[in-house]
Amino acid sequence: MTRSIWKSTAEKTNFPTLKEYINTEIAIVGGGITGVTAAYLLAKSGRKVVLLEAGTISGGTTGDSTGNLYSMIDKRLHHIQSKWDKETASNVARSRGQAVDLVERLVNEHQIDCSFKRVPWYLFSETNEKDEVIEKEIDAAADYGLPIEELHELPLPVKVSKAIKVKGQAQFNPAAFVSGLAEKIDPANCRIFENSEVHHIEKEEELVLSTATGTVTAQKVILATHTPKGIYGLQTALYPYREYAIAAKLNSGDFPDGIYWDTEADFHTSLRTYSKGNDKYVLVLGGHHKVGQEDDYSRFFRKLEQNARKYFDVSEIEYEWSAQHYKPADGLPYIGESSDDNIYIATGFSTDGLTYGVLSAMILDDQFNGRENQWSDLYKASRFTPVKSAKNFIKENINVAKQYLKDLPGKAEADSFDEIAVGQGKVVVVDDEKWAVFKDETGQVHCQSAVCTHMDCIVDWNDAEKSWDCPCHGSRFQATGEVIEGPAFSPLDKRNLDKKE
Ligand code: FES
Incomplete structure (x- = not known):
């Protein structure tokens, strides 16, 4: 089983399951960094809130993230500058910086034990072919007043041609932060429920959210679910990808804390350390593919391990995990009400979700309290940007159309259940219908459409995560x-076929 270092080391929360009817002002779906920070801020400002989490607090993508907080973005600020303009890129960096500052304030105010520390962020090239990327980012960061330095070597056993260093960024254990913050939310104004998956949202006079054992009605809903639940036109402008991570104990060859991004490699695109007791771990992140569109998912872990061992003296790989992110068509997240329905979304964070999640909570808190927020328009969910979105929109939606074409009746992955190995799944055609068939460790076959x-x-x-992943919009x-x-x-949908090996 894959498991992130954050989920494995953070204190667990223990909130009840929803087993009643509650009427509230604001319902938040999702207990990751976006939902919990929004719940904290809204409860603090006196709003009545109910937060519903399908699993456990920080048990979703937040707990599978990198634990890095920074003003920059994975697409690079200079890309935002060329797609939008200088002012937009500057506002992205400034708004993200404010979100990092808020995390620091909350950690200090509530003494949240999450290993928060300010560290530098580095972007480096290994050969001069990618020096231009560094130069453009140096120019962009300098324009926005970020505290930068140009370097030609780093305290890493990796070849460096050129690098940019930005001081004052941050790292933490994201699962520990979110769980710790959830415990500090004012219980008089916010009730939190775990293991309370919302199956349905009905738009009546108010919004009605149903779980298996309870119901919440609310005037407004925040879908802090990474991508909005249900069918939204916006899903044609959100593209789901997965990325991989491993953590291994360093035997020797320590390197300073920091966020290290490589411009060139497919793998080890990001490096960082994390200390647990007396042990120091190196986290190597990389690999990248569209959800549900790989033949061999486990190869990403193997490649990351190979790279970790090439550069570092590490013992066994103790943690390996992967995480999903959604790229927005025009390069900016969507935050706010997407249509006039009292449902608010926060999505399209790409791999920069921890900082954008906190920023979303700040924006939504201001909107719900009638306060002006200087970033609301920049990220508004209802924006339509056909020119800025066109290239990605066409490419990604052709990709989705191809996935539907692949689904036409055709060859299955296995002709019989006997071809499915224990612990694996395959698509099998049964009575002209495609079934997703999984054989568990006891040989029991589980069938569903x-x-x-x-x-x-x-x-x-997905052989790495033992899951069924949808190649169109990223459901798993x-x-x-x-x-x-x-x-x-x-x-x-379950299918019945009583077959055992
Ligand atoms: S996620 Fe949209 S069709 Fe599967």
């Missing part, structure tokens, strides 16, 4: 069909 319950794409078996389901993440509300 392979048709994604969001918008009918055929799911793909457990091996036995339950929803893990993504826009789908409902599990894969």
